[in-house]
Amino acid sequence: MELSNFDFLNHHDELLVRLAKAFRGELVPQAPNDEPAAELLKRIQAERTTLTPPRRQRNQSA
Incomplete structure (x- = not known):
């Protein structure tokens, strides 16, 4: 069964x-x-x- 463009759009609108x-x-x-x-x-x-155990902070190296 083939849907017309209107039926196709109407079906998608309902979805x-x-x-x-x-x-x-x-x-x-x-x-x-x-x-x-x-x-x-x-x-x-x-x-x-x-x-969940607390996360360790990463060491910030400059």
Whole structure:
């Protein structure tokens, strides 16, 4: 089946709308027991600092 130019563009327009909704988190409803993204990011950062040893500074040679 061959799509006309209009059908082709219309299909891609719908895909772009769906992709934009995905990035905004609008494809599925928010589960009431899910934590907000900001809280999740704070928790990940806290875990990362406890699991990752501090990096050593490079010696600056002039």
